[in-house]
Amino acid sequence: MAAPGPDGAVVEWSRADVARLGELARLALPGEALLDDDLASVCFDGTWPEADGRSVVLATADGAGAVALTTRPGFSGTEAFVQLLAVHPDRRRAGIGQTLLAAADRWAASCGAHRLRLAGAAPYYLWPGVDTLWVGAAAFARASGFTVDGEAQNMALPAGARAPTPDGVAIRHVLDDGDAEAVRVLVRSQWPHWLAELDRGIEHGCCVGAFDGDGAPGAAALGFCCHSVNRFGWLGPVGTDPEAQGRGIGGALVGAVCRDLQVAGLRSVEVCWIGPEAFYASLGGVRSRTFTLLTRPVGER
Numbered sequence: 001m002a003a004p005g006p007d008g009a010v011v012e013w014s015r016a017d018v019a020r021l022g023e024l025a026r027l028a029l030p031g032e033a034l035l036d037d038d039l040a041s042v043c044f045d046g047t048w049p050e051a052d053g054r055s056v057v058l059a060t061a062d063g064a065g066a067v068a069l070t071t072r073p074g075f076s077g078t079e080a081f082v083q084l085l086a087v088h089p090d091r092r093r094a095g096i097g098q099t100l101l102a103a104a105d106r107w108a109a110s111c112g113a114h115r116l117r118l119a120g121a122a123p124y125y126l127w128p129g130v131d132t133l134w135v136g137a138a139a140f141a142r143a144s145g146f147t148v149d150g151e152a153q154n155m156a157l158p159a160g161a162r163a164p165t166p167d168g169v170a171i172r173h174v175l176d177d178g179d180a181e182a183v184r185v186l187v188r189s190q191w192p193h194w195l196a197e198l199d200r201g202i203e204h205g206c207c208v209g210a211f212d213g214d215g216a217p218g219a220a221a222l223g224f225c226c227h228s229v230n231r232f233g234w235l236g237p238v239g240t241d242p243e244a245q246g247r248g249i250g251g252a253l254v255g256a257v258c259r260d261l262q263v264a265g266l267r268s269v270e271v272c273w274i275g276p277e278a279f280y281a282s283l284g285g286v287r288s289r290t291f292t293l294l295t296r297p298v299g300e301r
Helices: 015-028 036-044 096-110 135-143 177-190 192-203 249-263 277-282
Strands: 010-013 055-060 065-074 077-087 115-118 147-158 169-173 207-212 221-227 234-240 268-271 286-297
Touching (some): 010 096, 036 055, 036 065, 036 077, 055 096, 065 096, 077 096, 096 115, 147 249, 169 249, 177 192, 177 207, 192 207, 192 221, 207 249, 249 268, 249 277
Antiparallel strands (some): 065 077, 115 286, 147 268, 147 286, 169 207, 221 234
C-alpha cells in the first residue's frame, strides 16, 4: 500500500521487512538494543484484536525512515499511537520525520482516530513514552504540535536479586495448560487488563507462577510474573493475589525471573511502567528512566 500525500510518499512494510526495520531502529537508537523479535512482537504483531485495533508500519521508499502505528480505544473514541519513529542518522534534518508524521496522521484519520499519541500503547509497546534524555525527539515532538499528557517511570533491578520462597508456596514456570489456566483465572479476577500480556508471556515461555500448597496439579495460583513480553529483559506484568500479599510471594516471583535473565546473560533487569516503587526498591531496584507521554489532535500540524 502506498500512502501518497502533499508531504511525500511512503510505502507499507510487511512482517517480512522486520530485519530492515530492526537495522534502521538499531542505527537510530543504538542504546536501546532492540531485537528483531521485539519489533516483530510490537510493530507487526501488536494489534489488539479485542479492541478492534489496527496496526501498520510505514516507511520512506528508500528505507531511510519508518514509523510504526497502532490504534487503541480511548476515553472518547479511537486513538492512534506511534510505537516507533526512526530515521537513519545520516538522513536526519531532511524532513523525513515530518513526512512520516504526516503519513501517520493520514493513516490515523483513515482509522477514525481523533488523537495521535507518543505514548505506550498497552498492552504491546516498546516504551511507555518518550525518554526525557531524548532531547532531539522531544524538540521534534513539540515543534510538531505535541503537548505533554503525563509521565511514566521505569526502574532497574540487579539481575542477581533474589528472595526466598515462602512456606506453603510452589514457584515454577508456567508451562502446562493447567498452570496456565490457574494463572489466567487469577488475572481475570484481579487484573483483566493484563490478560493479553499474560498470554504473551505464557506463549513465550516467560511466565513464572506461584501456586498454593505443594503446587500439585490443580492448585490455585497465588501470583505470577512475566518478562520479555514486549522487550527482551523487561520485567512485567507481575501481581500477587491481594489475599496472599505480605507473605513474600511477589519477591520470590521476581527473583525467579531475575534468575532466568541472569542466566541469559543480563546484569540488570528493567521494570517497565512501575507501580509499587517501594516493593521494587526493597529488592534493590532504582529509578532508571523517565518518559514523557505526548499527544496532539489528528491533523494538527
